[in-house]
Amino acid sequence: MKGLASRGGLYGLLVLAAVGALFPMVWLLIGSLQTSSELYRGKDLLPAKPQWSNYVTAWTDGDLGTYLPNSMIYTVSAVVGILVVSSLAGYALARIEFRGKAAVTFALLAVMIIPAPASFIAQYKLMVMLGLTNSRLGYVLILISAGIPISALIMRGFFANLPKDLEEAAAIDGSSALNTFARVILPLARPGLIAVAVIQGLAVWNEYLLALVLFDDDTLMPVQRGLMNFVSAETPVQNILLAATAISVLPVVVFYVFAQRQVVQGISSGAVK
C-alpha cells in the first residue's frame, strides 16, 4: 500500500516536471496561432480560429526563406568538416605510435578549456584581418575549429576500442594507410561518427555568438541571427514573432524526436572523456 502511494507520488512528480518542460513550447505554439487582439487581450486559452496565415506572414516578413537555407548550409558543411578532420586526428591519437602524442592529446584538452568569452573578441579581429567577416567560408571554418577538440577525443575513444590487428591484416592485403582508414576503420567507428554528427549538428544550428559578431549582411545570416534581426526590426508583432520562432525551431524538434537516442548517447560520450 505504501509502495503504491509512493509510486503514485513519483509519477505525479515526473508528470509535473514533464509539463514544466513541454508547456513553454506548447504555449508558444498556441500564441503563434492567435490573432493580435486575442493575444493582447490575454483572456482566451485557445485561439477562436487558428490563424495559420501568421505562419505565412512570418515566413515572408521574417525572411526565413533566406535564413533557414543558410543555416542548413552552415550546419551540413561544418558537420562534414568536423567529422573529416576530427576522425583523422582521433585515429592518429588512438592507433598510431608517434613522438609527441601525449603532448598533442594534452593540447587538445587544454584548448577545450579556453572559454569563448576569452577569445571571441580576438577571433573577430582575426577574421577582420583575414577578410573573413560576412563570409560563409569564414563562419564555417571557425565553427569547424570550435568543434574539433571534443570530437577528436570522442573519435579517439571509439577507435581505441576496435580490435588491434585490423591495420596489419589490411597492410598484408596491400592497402595504404589512408585507404585502410577510410575503408576498414571508419565504417567500424560509425556509432562514434553518428554521436559526433548529432551533437555538433545541434551545436552549429543553435550557434549564436559568432553569428552575431561575424555577420551584418542579411543574406548570409543563419536563422538564429536572422531571427534576432527580425525581433529588433521596426515594431514586431508578437504573434508573427512567435510563428517565426516556431518555424525556426521545427527542424530541431523533428530531428530531436527522431534522433533522441543518438542525442543522449552523444551527450554522454562527449562528457565522459
Place this chain on the structure above:
Amino acid sequence: MAYAFLLPAVLLLAVFTLVPFVQAVVLSFQQWDGVSTASPFVGLSNYKFVLHDTVFWSSMRNVLIFGVAGFVLGNALSLGMAIAVNRVRRGKAFFRTAFYLPGVFSVVVIGMMFSWLLAPNAGIVNRLLGGVGLSGLQHNWLEDPGTALPAVAAVFLWYHWGFGFILYLAGLQDVPVELYEAADLDGAGGWAKFRYVTWPDLLPVTAIVSLLTLLGALQVFGTVQVLTNGGPGDHTMVPTLRIYQEAFTNQRFGSAAAMSVIFGGALVLLAMLHLWLSRRRK
C-alpha cells in the same frame, strides 16, 4: 604518417583558436576601434580603465547568481529527476525525451518563448497568478529591477538542467545492481542506499556535471542578451555581454580584450582548480 592525419586539426586549431587566444592578450594592451588596420600599443591603460568599470565588476557579481543557481539548484534538480526517472518502469524514454527537449532549443528560441510567458499583461505567468487570486505576486518580471535577475536565472536553469539529468541518468544505469542487493541484505533504507551506494558511485559523474554546468553558467550570454540585454539598468548584466558591448557598441576592443583576459583567465583557473580537486579526491 601520424602527422599527416593530425595536420588539418592542428592547423585549424592553431589559426582559429590558439592564435586568437594569444591575440586576446596582445589586444588587451592595444587600442582598436574594430575597423582600422592600426592598433597601437597603449600599455596598461585598458586594464586601468577596466578596473574602474563598475558595470563590469557588478556583472561579475551577477554571474555568480547564475553560477550558484546552476551549481546548486541545477545539480540537485538534475540528480533528483535522474533518480526519479531511473526508478520508474514505464515511460522512462518519454520522460527522458521530454526533460531534455529544452536543451535542443537555441538561446533565441528561449528568449522569444520566455519574453512571451513572462510578459507583464498577456503573459501566462501573471495570468495564472491572477487566476488563482495571487495578483499581488504579479510582476513585470523582466523589467522590474527586483525580479529581473532571478527571473533570467530561473529561465537559464529551466534551459539547462536536462544536460546534467542525462549524464546522471547514464551514470545511475551503470551502478552495479549487486551493490543495491548487498545493501538490501544489510537492511539499508532508501537514504542509506543513496548515501553509501548511489552517491559514491556517481562521484565522477557529479564532478564532471558540476564543472560543466558551472562553467556554462558563468559564460551565459545569449539567454541574457535576448531576454533583457543586461537591463533594466545593468541589473542582469553578465561579463560576456559586457565584453560584447564594450567591443561592438562602445568600439573599445582593447578594453573589451582586457575584460576577456581577466574573466577568461578566471574561468581557466577555476576549471583547473576543479579538475585538480576532483582528481585528488580519487
